[in-house]
Amino acid sequence: MTTEEKLQHFFDASIQSASEEAEKMKKEHREALDKLFEEHRTSMERQAGAQLQAESDRLKRDINKEVSARQLEFRRQYSAKTEEIKSLLFDEVERKLKHFKETPEYFEYLEARIREALSFAGEDPVTVYIDPSDEPLLARLTQTLGMSPSISREAWGGGMRAVIRSKNILIDNSFATLLDEAREEYIFTGGMADE
Secondary structure, eight states: OOHHHHHHHHHHHHHHHHHHHHHHHHHHHHHHHHHHHHHHHHHHHHHHHHHHHHHHHHHHHHHHHHHHHHHHHHHHHHHHHHHHHHHHHHHHHHHHHHHHHTSHHHHHHHHHHHHHHHHHHTTSOOEEEEOGGGGGGHHHHHHHHSSOOEEOSSOOSSEEEEEEGGGTEEEEEEHHHHHHHHHHHOOOOOOOTTO
16 A cells, blocks of 8 residues: 555545544534523423413403402492382382272281280280371271370371280281381392293
8 A cells, every 4th residue: 555545545534433433413503502492491381381270270360350340340230220229119119008008908917917906915905007198998987996195295107006005016917117128028039921
């Protein structure tokens, strides 16, 4: 082998060794870059996921807050409308009670309530009061019942009250009390008429 061939062989071996070394370094560098890229990508995906979750949670809170505010407003409106309807209903009941007082059935009702009070009192003395607006019925009640009810100084819209002092009992069948009790106990259920 000549010197020239030896040099060529050395040159080729050196180039091949350098090429292999360069390929190896390039491969290691590429693997390092790929690993770094994968870590960066994973980190960014995790960060984006966390950011997405945080934004999603914030939106849910905002939506829930808005829904709660609207529900509260709807409840207020519903409550106001319910009270308005209840007021109209009881205004109508009062109007019908006034009309009822002008019928013969009212006298029968009043007589029946007074008889119940007298029966309940038994032998105990009882004072029966009627509304001042019922004074025109006093003579007829006295004749029918065999006792004279007293006219109250307080107006209560009709009905009667009886006091059994020996037992500290008040029998209150006045329209005002009955209406107040009905107002307190009344619950508006609303809904459709055919439900």
